[in-house]
Amino acid sequence: MLGETKPGTQCAEFDALLTDAIDGNLTGERRERFEQHRADCAACSTLFAEASSGAAWLSELEEMEAPRNLMHNILAATSEAAKAAAKAERDPSAWERLLKQTRMVFAPVLTPRFGMSMGMAFFSITLVLNMAQIKITDLTPHNLSHTFYSSQNKVMKYYENMRLVYEIESRVRDLRNATDEKQQNQQNQPNQRQEKNQTREQNQNSEPERRQLHEYTREQNVQVLALLNGKDESLGILAKQRRQI
Amino acid sequence: MLTLFTAIQSRPVEARVEEAQVVAQLVRRCASGDSVAWEEIVQRFHRRIYNICYRFAGSADDAQDLTQEVFIKVYRTVGSFDGEKASFGTWVTTVTRNLLVDHFRKTRNDRATDSMDAVMGADEDGPTLADRLAGDVESPQAHVESRERREMVHRALLQISPDLREAVILRDLQDLDYREIAQVLKVPEGTVKSRINRGRAELARLLQRTYRQAL
Ligand SMILES: [Zn+2]
Numbered sequence: 001m002l003g004e005t006k007p008g009t010q011c012a013e014f015d016a017l018l019t020d021a022i023d024g025n026l027t028g029e030r031r032e033r034f035e036q037h038r039a040d041c042a043a044c045s046t047l048f049a050e051a052s053s054g055a056a057w058l059s060e061l062e063e064m065e066a067p068r069n070l071m072h073n074i075l076a077a078t079s080e081a082a083k084a085a086a087k088a089e090r091d092p093s094a095w096e097r098l099l100k101q102t103r104m105v106f107a108p109v110l111t112p113r114f115g116m117s118m119g120m121a122f123f124s125i126t127l128v129l130n131m132a133q134i135k136i137t138d139l140t141p142h143n144l145s146h147t148f149y150s151s152q153n154k155v156m157k158y159y160e161n162m163r164l165v166y167e168i169e170s171r172v173r174d175l176r177n178a179t180d181e182k183q184q185n186q187q188n189q190p191n192q193r194q195e196k197n198q199t200r201e202q203n204q205n206s207e208p209e210r211r212q213l214h215e216y217t218r219e220q221n222v223q224v225l226a227l228l229n230g231k232d233e234s235l236g237i238l239a240k241q242r243r244q245i
Numbered sequence: 246m247l248t249l250f251t252a253i254q255s256r257p258v259e260a261r262v263e264e265a266q267v268v269a270q271l272v273r274r275c276a277s278g279d280s281v282a283w284e285e286i287v288q289r290f291h292r293r294i295y296n297i298c299y300r301f302a303g304s305a306d307d308a309q310d311l312t313q314e315v316f317i318k319v320y321r322t323v324g325s326f327d328g329e330k331a332s333f334g335t336w337v338t339t340v341t342r343n344l345l346v347d348h349f350r351k352t353r354n355d356r357a358t359d360s361m362d363a364v365m366g367a368d369e370d371g372p373t374l375a376d377r378l379a380g381d382v383e384s385p386q387a388h389v390e391s392r393e394r395r396e397m398v399h400r401a402l403l404q405i406s407p408d409l410r411e412a413v414i415l416r417d418l419q420d421l422d423y424r425e426i427a428q429v430l431k432v433p434e435g436t437v438k439s440r441i442n443r444g445r446a447e448l449a450r451l452l453q454r455t456y457r458q459a460l
């Protein structure tokens with residue numbers, strides 16, 4: 001291009017002044033220098049023409065109306081975001097909850113003093129295990145599970161014994177309830193109208209009940225119950241009998 | 246556009262300061278959870294943000310989505326706004342610009358092809374922009390309708406590089422001053438001016454080429 005010069009300080013200055021020139025804010029000596037270079041430098045002259053043209057084109061673009069729903073949509077989106085944020089604060093994720101709980105559980109331990117204590121405790125345990133001739137390596141899951149099952153056997157045996165006790169207990173209870181009902185029915189049948197009085201009477205008079213209990217104990221062939229005199233005593237002996245079983 | 250620019254420039258300084266104070270007050274209320282203040286802020290700024298997004302991204306649908314994203318971001322971070330560093334308007338514009346840059350990085354390839362097709366009339370179906378322009382020139386009295394001309398400028402703007410496009414949008418469409426644009430783009434004022442020059446020039450060259458094709 002004719003008269004084209006290498007972009008130098010003059011071109012750089014021209015570039016710096018170009019926006020002001022297009023804005024119409026270039027006056028005095030600066031404007032003179034600018035116009036002089038525009039005449040001398042084809043590249044800058046072209047830049048001026050194109051930039052002015054581009055600015056003119058852009059001035060045709062009008063500000064757009066915002067879509068009618070935009071404002072509403074923005075408010076809906078932001079209130080949704082606010083709700084989500086509030087929910088996240090209220091209802092932390094499972095992982096956050098776990099972390100929090102872990103921190104709470106270990107908070108007292110996670111202090112230097114407790115760290116020392118823990119160290120000492122471990123040392124003691126190791127010492128005890130050594131004395132008992134148990135190596136730390138014995139405490140593998142396999143070995144532990146063996147210990148667990150042998151312990152479990154003992155527990156099961158104990159449990160079986162306990163079950164026997166409970167079974168006998170419940171059978172005693174059933175029999176007692178059954179005789180109570182029978183007695184009640186016998187008393188109710190003769191006179192329905194005097195039911196209330198009779199019930200009161202029955203509560204006061206423990207004789208029939210005691211008789212039933214005797215019958216029962218005879219059935220079970222337990223001799224201790226032959227010594228029965230009163231209701232309270234009978235219960236005490238019954239309890240004693242249970243302990244013996 | 247020019248009249249709007251003049252109107253803003255000619256507004257008394259006191260009025261602008263007063264408005265800045267009102268906005269600052271709204272922002273403080275908003276940061277403390279006042280939903281009425283937030284609505285007022287959205288009311289004041291949504292059109293401006295929508296226009297920046299529309300001119301940068303090109304489509305009305307994208308602009309709507311982006312504007313919503315901008316406001317969600319503003320809503321979440323309004324507490325971090327520092328009135329000492331910049332005006333709220335500049336801050337919101339910065340949030341918008343950063344979001345647009347991120348969006349552009351993600352969709353760079355699709356977008357470049359889209360806008361190229363639209364501007365150069367490479368679309369095989371229907372009359373291209375060049376066809377329409379040619380048609381208009383053939384009929385003696387007809388001028389290119391201003392609506393179509395604006396559409397053409399809009400399309401050309403999408404074609405210039407994002408660095409130049411954002412500078413030109415902020416200056417020529419948003420009427421920000423050079424200092425504000427430098428704040429938003431985080432570059433020196435000299436760089437801002439240089440980008441505006443090149444952006445305008447590139448746009449003019451694109452439009453000249455389109456015209457030449459049409460003729
Ligand atoms: Zn030059």
